[in-house]
Amino acid sequence: MILERWGATPEEHASAVVGDDLCPNARIVATRCITIAAPAEDVFPWLRQMGFGRAGWYSYDWIDNLGRKSATSIEQQWQTLETGGVLPGGPADFDAAIVDPPRALVMRLSQKGRASKKVNFVLAYELRDCPEGTRLVTRMRARIDTLGGPIIEKLILAPGDGIMLRRQLLNVAERATSR
Secondary structure (H helix, E strand, O other): OHHHHOOOOHHHHHOOOOOHHHOOOOOEEEEEEEEEOOOHHHHHHHHHOOEOOOOEOOOOHHHHOOOOOOOOOOOHHHOOOOOOOEEOOOOOOEEEEEEEOOOEEEEEEEEOOEEOOOEEEEEEEEEEEEOOEEEEEEEEEEEEOOOOHHHHHHHHHHHHHHHHHHHHHHHHHHHHHHO
């Protein structure tokens, strides 16, 4: 499916991304990338402030932010996320599994502060230097071990996440370069 590799080169899709080890037995692995004409130091703050009730998700706000517009500026009160912190996600939260400014942010779906045994969903953002500025490489890895889990992964999670993440990457790129 095109959304599982949107913007990614074959090399990026095949390469390791920070956080891959957090969902080693994933059935869904999607790598999406975008080149941003800004240094990683200007891109990372946009990622660090993401979250429901924070800066939003920079995607389709009517879906993932209950209609509230995602931030269009860097807000200092949301620049405190560290490894081990919580990213509010709306109906479910994410653990900030890795926060390594300005190179990586990895979030993992959380269930009351711990990883779920039935649903493993990891979303990583890795910022790599490139001649044009920054290459933002994302990797979604997921495995749902419930009745119908593989069907949910293929028919709902993979395409839905692809649509939302594509929009998110485009909006982050626009915000980071307009700063």
